[in-house]
Amino acid sequence: MSVKIIVAGAGHGGIAAAAILAQNGYDVTVYERGKEGTLGYDWTDIFAPGALKIAGIGMPPEDKYEYKENMTFYSPNMKKGLRQNVAPDQLEIKMERKDIYSLLISHAVDCGAKFVYECNIEGPILFGNRVVGIKTSKGDFYGDLVIDAAGIESPVKINLPAVCGIEKVPGEFSQFNVFRAFYNRATDEEVEDKYKVCLLPGGNLGVGWIAAEEEYSDLLIGLFDKLTDEKVNEIAELFRSENPVLGTELKRGGQYVKIPVRQPLAIMVCDGYAAIGDSAFMTVPVIGSGIANSLKAARILADTIIADKYNCFCVDTLWDYQVKYYKVLGSGLAQLACVKLLLTQLTPDELDYMFECGVLTAKDLTIGADSTSLVSMIKVNPAELIEKAKGVIKDPVLLKKILLTGKRIASVVTATTTMPRRWNRQQVFKWAKQYKMCFQIDG
Numbered sequence: 001m002s003v004k005i006i007v008a009g010a011g012h013g014g015i016a017a018a019a020i021l022a023q024n025g026y027d028v029t030v031y032e033r034g035k036e037g038t039l040g041y042d043w044t045d046i047f048a049p050g051a052l053k054i055a056g057i058g059m060p061p062e063d064k065y066e067y068k069e070n071m072t073f074y075s076p077n078m079k080k081g082l083r084q085n086v087a088p089d090q091l092e093i094k095m096e097r098k099d100i101y102s103l104l105i106s107h108a109v110d111c112g113a114k115f116v117y118e119c120n121i122e123g124p125i126l127f128g129n130r131v132v133g134i135k136t137s138k139g140d141f142y143g144d145l146v147i148d149a150a151g152i153e154s155p156v157k158i159n160l161p162a163v164c165g166i167e168k169v170p171g172e173f174s175q176f177n178v179f180r181a182f183y184n185r186a187t188d189e190e191v192e193d194k195y196k197v198c199l200l201p202g203g204n205l206g207v208g209w210i211a212a213e214e215e216y217s218d219l220l221i222g223l224f225d226k227l228t229d230e231k232v233n234e235i236a237e238l239f240r241s242e243n244p245v246l247g248t249e250l251k252r253g254g255q256y257v258k259i260p261v262r263q264p265l266a267i268m269v270c271d272g273y274a275a276i277g278d279s280a281f282m283t284v285p286v287i288g289s290g291i292a293n294s295l296k297a298a299r300i301l302a303d304t305i306i307a308d309k310y311n312c313f314c315v316d317t318l319w320d321y322q323v324k325y326y327k328v329l330g331s332g333l334a335q336l337a338c339v340k341l342l343l344t345q346l347t348p349d350e351l352d353y354m355f356e357c358g359v360l361t362a363k364d365l366t367i368g369a370d371s372t373s374l375v376s377m378i379k380v381n382p383a384e385l386i387e388k389a390k391g392v393i394k395d396p397v398l399l400k401k402i403l404l405t406g407k408r409i410a411s412v413v414t415a416t417t418t419m420p421r422r423w424n425r426q427q428v429f430k431w432a433k434q435y436k437m438c439f440q441i442d443g
Contacts, residue, residue: 132272
């Protein structure tokens with residue numbers, strides 16, 4: 001009798017895991033609410049191409065991607081820009097979101113994974129505290145393991161019993177409300193910084209970017225606060241005042257979505273269940289990119305499942321997936337979440353000052369794609385951050401905020417390195433409480 005694995009939602013990591021598992025003889029079905037051939041927002045996305053190799057997926061056709069330009073980060077007043085200098089072999093690629101899905105799904109189908117579309121997921125099916133399937137608009141489906149790839153508001157995760165210890169909602173300052181749209185290019189004038197990212201645009205808590213492509217201008221606005229048409233127009237006009245290339249004629253996109261920008265889940269597994277991608281909050285804090293992280297997580301999860309020779313898929317065996325994910329990626333992402341929290345505590349004037357006095361440099365904002373291994377490129381040195389701040393900052397209030405961030409990062413490093421290597425409910429729950437305390441706003 002074959003082992004049945006359910007993937008709830010067609011998230012990137014879930015699809016990649018489905019492909020690996022199907023290729024290894026598991027009976028895998030992905031249940032997705034969208035229609036076949038329609039998945040993916042009407043915009044482009046960037047990710048590390050090396051993640052495809054890690055997940056066992058080939059590169060897309062050359063006409064389906066291009067290498068991304070270096071970003072230039074700007075302070076709120078848009079006067080000081082810090083341009084990345086990513087090595088050529090560490091550049092990310094840019095693809096249409098729909099083409100990314102097409103690549104992943106076609107690969108998974110070729111590997112033997114099955115897909116059920118137009119199937120709304122309503123919640124988990126439980127036997128005691130074990131997840132044994134999912135409730136959907138097309139009926140109940142049972143499996144030996146449920147991989148939750150249903151996103152930030154996954155109905156599977158949200159309806160898990162409290163005894164599992166898995167956080168159900170992102171929390172304060174943990175998700176962006178995002179607007180993304182492509183407008184006409186209003187001028188043919190050559191643009192020096194083609195990909196501008198502004199922190200705290202217009203004094204709003206969040207980020208924004210304007211990318212000057214050959215045929216259009218790409219606008220993204222991501223705020224912690226609720227986004228309205230009025231707020232989008234206000235920030236768009238601010239960008240237009242500094243970037244004449246941004247036109248007013250909407251070409252495509254224009255969607256509002258939610259993206260997690262926080263540390264990964266403290267606990268992402270329970271009996272018969274494992275979260276991946278946005279369901280486990282695997283995006284890069286501050287910018288929200290998560291495709292590569294999800295693809296790498298798919299390999300770790302699939303290898304953990306395959307290593308479970310007795311196919312029990314209990315929390316004891318699935319815990320190894322979390323331990324390895326944190327070693328490879330999660331610890332670095334958690335440290336970046338501390339930097340994100342600092343941004344939520346800064347005033348625009350303070351952030352402008354950090355750009356101008358050299359606390360933040362182009363080197364600090366340069367993160368490569370890491371195409372050669374599973375080892376994260378994300379490295380935050382709290383001691384270096386503190387020493388640099390002491391050397392240049394005369395404002396005691398700002399200095400205190402940075403020092404507290406250095407201490408927070410150090411606490412996160414300690415927490416992630418002391419994560420229990422084997423599942424013990426009492427020890428894990430105690431550790432999870434300590435880990436979550438690292439991100440409390442009151443410090």
